[in-house]
Amino acid sequence: MFARFRRKRLNPILRDLLQETQISINDFIYPLFIKSGKGFKKEVNSMPDVFQMSVDEIIKECDTLKELGIYSIILFGIPDIKDSVGSDALCEHGIIASSIREIKKAHPDMFIVTDLCFCEYTDHGHCGVLDPILETVDNDITLSNLAKQAIIHAKAGADMIAPSGMMDGMITAIREGLNREGFSHIPIMSYSTKFASAYYGPFRDVAESAPSFGDRRSYQMNPANRREAILESLEDEKEGADILMVKPALAYLDIVRDIKESSSLPLAIYNVSGEYSMLKMAGREGLVDYEKVLMETMISFKRAGADIIISYHAKEVAKLLQKESS
Numbered sequence: 001m002f003a004r005f006r007r008k009r010l011n012p013i014l015r016d017l018l019q020e021t022q023i024s025i026n027d028f029i030y031p032l033f034i035k036s037g038k039g040f041k042k043e044v045n046s047m048p049d050v051f052q053m054s055v056d057e058i059i060k061e062c063d064t065l066k067e068l069g070i071y072s073i074i075l076f077g078i079p080d081i082k083d084s085v086g087s088d089a090l091c092e093h094g095i096i097a098s099s100i101r102e103i104k105k106a107h108p109d110m111f112i113v114t115d116l117c118f119c120e121y122t123d124h125g126h127c128g129v130l131d132p133i134l135e136t137v138d139n140d141i142t143l144s145n146l147a148k149q150a151i152i153h154a155k156a157g158a159d160m161i162a163p164s165g166m167m168d169g170m171i172t173a174i175r176e177g178l179n180r181e182g183f184s185h186i187p188i189m190s191y192s193t194k195f196a197s198a199y200y201g202p203f204r205d206v207a208e209s210a211p212s213f214g215d216r217r218s219y220q221m222n223p224a225n226r227r228e229a230i231l232e233s234l235e236d237e238k239e240g241a242d243i244l245m246v247k248p249a250l251a252y253l254d255i256v257r258d259i260k261e262s263s264s265l266p267l268a269i270y271n272v273s274g275e276y277s278m279l280k281m282a283g284r285e286g287l288v289d290y291e292k293v294l295m296e297t298m299i300s301f302k303r304a305g306a307d308i309i310i311s312y313h314a315k316e317v318a319k320l321l322q323k324e325s326s
């Protein structure tokens with residue numbers, strides 16, 4: 001018996017030749033949270049190094065991102081005024097539409113993805129319009145609003161639309177809406193398999209989007225269901241999604257692998273706020289070596305089958321990759 005590759009005496013060049021999975025900064029999308037105003041930049045208590053920013057600060061941030069080799073961002077808007085339908089998201093002068101125009105003017109080379117949902121815009125914090133009797137989201141009215149929101153984003157200059165509300169039929173509705181207005185070239189990255197997860201806790205803090213009553217279990221998935229998770233993504237593929245997604249990431253890598261093997265579409269993974277904060281805080285407390293655990297985590301996403309990684313850690317990953325290659 002002999003070991004095929006003897007790890008104890010492995011030439012480092014051979015080790016690199018044998019490495020099956022690589023991390024590239026080209027795989028990352030960095031999330032940004034936009035608020036109105038000027039010169040506004042406020043760190044989020046629950047997410048160290050993550051900020052709510054006004055658009056002028058976002059434009060400066062894009063300079064930093066580009067220096068690090070990050071050219072893709074996903075935008076979340078925090079409107080001044082929330083109401084029962086989420087009107088800010090349906091208006092061409094709303095926070096996202098107006099910010100996209102400004103960012104594109106300053107950074108035409110930035111690839112702008114927009115999160116398409118209503119929970120940041122409604123006063124009740126749910127992902128769509130409520131049915132007054134059932135007190136849960138009215139799926140069908142929400143669909144036509146999602147199509148309107150997508151068209152507004154596309155007109156403002158968004159490069160890709162990412163619907164995150166898990167409404168039934170949302171991809172069909174958005175695709176038809178975009179096509180009708182001449183945006184058939186704009187891809188849809190669907191949050192196709194999104195679990196009802198407590199890992200979103202810090203996000204709801206930064207996006208000011210916690211539901212004022214109830215929870216999102218009527219439209220997000222039960223973490224216990226594997227077959228349903230695959231079906232949800234395949235359903236969005238049938239409806240015409242261009243990229244599928246699993247969210248959250250860490251506790252669901254088996255699902256990432258399953259979906260990768262069930263569909264030939266590109267697959268994104270959302271390394272969510274709770275996952276981010278756990279790692280950051282543990283690093284700050286000296287419980288783990290942040291940089292090492294970070295890269296180990298990122299490689300696990302790739303190994304599981306993710307093509308795209310949406311992560312608040314993207315800037316740190318970029319810095320570490322630059323350090324490695326220099």
Ligand code: PBG
Nearest residue numbers: 117119164199200203272273274
């Ligand atoms: C909006 C949305 C959420 C996240 C991304 N888009 C929140 C939610 O569903 O409650 C979560 C991201 C994160 O936790 O980092 N629908």
Ligand code: ZN
Nearest residue numbers: 117118119127
């Ligand atoms: Zn939502």
